[in-house]
Amino acid sequence: MNTAMKFRTFTRHIREGFKNIIRNGWMTIASVGAVTTTLVLVAAFLALVLNLNEMADNIEEDVEIKVLIDLTADEEQIKEIGNEINGISGVDTVQFSSKDDELENLIESMGEEGESWQLYEQDNPLSHAYVVKAKNPTNTERIAKDIQEMGAVQGVDYGRDYVEGLFQFNDYARTIGLAVIIGLILTAVFLISNTIKITIMARSREIGIQKLVGATNGFIRWPFFIEGLLLGVLGSLIPIGAVLGGYYYLENNLGVLDNYSFVELLPFNPFAWQLSLIVLAIGAVIGVWGSVMSVRKFLKV
Amino acid sequence: MILMKDVYKTYANGVTALNGISVDIKQGEFVYIVGPSGAGKSTFVKLMYREVKPTQGTIFINEIEMSELKERKVPYLRRDIGVIFQDFKLLPKLSVYENIAFALEVIQESPRNIRKRVMDVLELVGLKNKARFIPDELSGGEQQRVSIARAIVNHPKIVIADEPTGNLDPETSWGIMKTFEEINARGTTIIMATHSKEIVNTIKKRVIAIEDGLIVRDQHRGEYGYEI
Numbered sequence: 001m002n003t004a005m006k007f008r009t010f011t012r013h014i015r016e017g018f019k020n021i022i023r024n025g026w027m028t029i030a031s032v033g034a035v036t037t038t039l040v041l042v043a044a045f046l047a048l049v050l051n052l053n054e055m056a057d058n059i060e061e062d063v064e065i066k067v068l069i070d071l072t073a074d075e076e077q078i079k080e081i082g083n084e085i086n087g088i089s090g091v092d093t094v095q096f097s098s099k100d101d102e103l104e105n106l107i108e109s110m111g112e113e114g115e116s117w118q119l120y121e122q123d124n125p126l127s128h129a130y131v132v133k134a135k136n137p138t139n140t141e142r143i144a145k146d147i148q149e150m151g152a153v154q155g156v157d158y159g160r161d162y163v164e165g166l167f168q169f170n171d172y173a174r175t176i177g178l179a180v181i182i183g184l185i186l187t188a189v190f191l192i193s194n195t196i197k198i199t200i201m202a203r204s205r206e207i208g209i210q211k212l213v214g215a216t217n218g219f220i221r222w223p224f225f226i227e228g229l230l231l232g233v234l235g236s237l238i239p240i241g242a243v244l245g246g247y248y249y250l251e252n253n254l255g256v257l258d259n260y261s262f263v264e265l266l267p268f269n270p271f272a273w274q275l276s277l278i279v280l281a282i283g284a285v286i287g288v289w290g291s292v293m294s295v296r297k298f299l300k301v
Numbered sequence: 302m303i304l305m306k307d308v309y310k311t312y313a314n315g316v317t318a319l320n321g322i323s324v325d326i327k328q329g330e331f332v333y334i335v336g337p338s339g340a341g342k343s344t345f346v347k348l349m350y351r352e353v354k355p356t357q358g359t360i361f362i363n364e365i366e367m368s369e370l371k372e373r374k375v376p377y378l379r380r381d382i383g384v385i386f387q388d389f390k391l392l393p394k395l396s397v398y399e400n401i402a403f404a405l406e407v408i409q410e411s412p413r414n415i416r417k418r419v420m421d422v423l424e425l426v427g428l429k430n431k432a433r434f435i436p437d438e439l440s441g442g443e444q445q446r447v448s449i450a451r452a453i454v455n456h457p458k459i460v461i462a463d464e465p466t467g468n469l470d471p472e473t474s475w476g477i478m479k480t481f482e483e484i485n486a487r488g489t490t491i492i493m494a495t496h497s498k499e500i501v502n503t504i505k506k507r508v509i510a511i512e513d514g515l516i517v518r519d520q521h522r523g524e525y526g527y528e529i
Contacts, residue, residue, distance in 0.1 A: 006409045023394045209390045212352060213451065214380035215407045216373070 005218070013219075017226025021234075027199035028231065031290075034195040035235020035283055038188035043239045043279045045184055047247065049177035050275070054266050056170040060137035063163055065144045067130040068154040077152045078128060085132055088146050092135040099126040127154055138167055185282065192235075193290035196228065200294040207298040217299045224295045225288055232287020233280065240276040247272040302328040302459070302490055303349060308358030310344050310514075318344035320514035321358075326492065328458070331485045333501050334494040335525055336511040342494040343387070345511060346461055349492070350382045351375050363458065380408055383452030385462040389444045391436040391451075397423070398432040401451045408455055422450040425480055427473075441468035449477060453484055460484065462493040466500065478504055501525040 021028050067085065069078055078096075085094050097105075103124050107115070132147070134140045140163060144156045200207075210220050251268050265271075303326040310319040318341045326332055334342050347353040348360055351367060360367040363381060370378060391400050398419055405415045423429045426446040436444050445468050452460055460481070466474040478500060485491045495501065501508060501524065508523030509516055518526065 008412065009406070009409050012406055206392050206394075209392055210403070210407075211376065212350070212379065212384065212386075212390060213404050213407060214376045215403075216376045219376075219407060 009219075010222075013222035014226050016223035017230060020223060020227045021230050024199060024203075027202065031192070031195050031199055031231045031287075032235045034192045035188075035232055035287060036238045038184070038191055039236050039239035039279055039283055040242055042181070042184050042188060042282060043243045043275060044246075045177075045181055046278065047243065047275060049181060050271075051266055052177060053174060056173060059166060060170065063134075063137050063140050063158065063166075065132040065134075065140060065147065065156055065158040067132060067147050067156050068127045069129060070152045070154045071127055073128075073152040081150060081152055082130060084150055085130060085147055088143055090135050090139040090143060092133045093131075095131045097129045097131055099124050099128050102126045102129055188282075189286055189289065192286050193293060196231065196287075196290040197294040200224070200291070200298070204298040207295065211299065220299065221292060221295055224291045228287040228289070228291025229284055230287070231291065232283035232285070235287065236280045236283030239279050239283075243275050243279060244272050247275070302326055302330075302363065303492075304361040305348070306359045308348065308355045308360060310341075310348070310353065311356045318514055319348075319355075322511075322514070322516055324509065324516060324519070326490065328490055329485070329488045331481070331491045331506040332493070333506055333508045333523075333525075334492065334511060335496075335501060335508060335527065336517075337527070338496075340511045341514040342511050343463055346463055346492065346494055349459070349461055350379050350384055376407075380455065381458045383455070383457035383460045385445070385448050385452045385460070385465045387463040387467070389436070389448040391444060391447055393436055396433050396435055397428060397439070397447050400436070400447055401454050404451050404455050410455075418454055419450075422454045425453075426450045427476065442470065442473055445469060446473070446477070449480070453480075453489075457489065459490040459492065462491070462495075464494060464496065466495065466497055474500065498525040498527065 067081070069081060073081075082094055082096060085091060103120060103126055106126070107118060132143065134143050140158055144158050147153060148156050207220055211217075247265075247268055251265055254265065303324070305322055305324045308319055308322045309317075311317045320341075322341075322345065334345060336342050344353055348355060348367075349362060351362075351370065354367070362378060365378065392403065395403065401419045401422060402415050405418060410418070420429065420432075423432055426449055428443060428446055428450070431439060431443065436447065439447070445465065449462075449465060452462070462481075465481075466477055469477065474497070481491050481493070482504065505522040507521045508518065508525070510518035510523075510526060
């Protein structure tokens, strides 16, 4: 006997899946509603957490070590230090900043008051410096300590307390964000699979009849698979609309925050599209999973 | 074709339906199962298409031992057996046409053949003009005829009918019996549980009488033997 599925049977399953969406009317609306509600929440949280994560990354990227060189060091020694720093593992960039550059930066950063420092241009009291960035910002402390121990280094400055606190805070924020998202997705799976289970329970008799007429489990399962997929995809349409619309609005109306350089949203393109794709994928997987898992226990006839 | 040896069935709730049944039904036979309600007729019939598994005893259907039949092979057994259920078991959201076509979709028949065979069988049971109706829009007798049509549409080797004429008017009943005789003449085994004294005594066939889970009588060209 031929057990392989013929193409016409596959198209039949797809047709049946679509028909079931119509046949089950209110149950379809209930399932799609459950998917929609939870996916809107998941999408909102994903957008929030991913943006916070990006901001945290940006701040961490800005962390740098300033290596102040002994005033007595000559050019040869300065070069030597540069090479040594370059040799430390995990160092990304090393940039030399002469004391004149340093003073200029200082004056600039002080604004109006900085003008009084211009007096020092004739007799600059600052040191030459290297600005060092770590490949992975969390290695900053280790690298700074290594540099500290070199000769002809007057000191290193990387805002120690500030950096430690920042990394710790970011770690907490990421963990909590991840936990919230996972929790939310699990809740969504639970809620949706329950809703779908109720709609399928109402059809348990039909599944039993199909089995008595000689349908294999696969034959019965396929239309449910298609139906679940459709429920998930339909349920993710509104959330995707909300993501695209909401994100577009936010990006264009957050001008107020421009003053705070670290508050910078991920760009609409591609982020909003990627997020939509994720929402669609979650919807589809949840729909199929809920549908196929629910049908399973009625197949034993 | 159907062979049972010392079959017992006790349900999970403690009710004993069959108390040691042995029977041998050959290919092409026409058998009436008679007996009072609750005697075990339905259980006896359900064993044949594996809706019910025996507590004890061996059953061969089409030379296959039922206890050795793997769960995933059960659907293929059922395709060789057309069952007319007492409660019809029609799919409520499908039309008459779709209900019958389902049995052919399961065996991956081509759409053209499905159309032809469904229309032929609808003609046979006299429901051609109700093909687009859903079961709820039909009378009990009409639903029963849909159930019959579905059971015979894919030319099974065995047709099992649990009270197939129970809801039908006499005229339709005789029509159905004529259909059964026709498909029986083509070599299909027919097993029919019934309470109809008139049918059993008019169309003489083998009669198996079941009482209290036991076969109390098994005779060829038998009589109904019960007062209604």
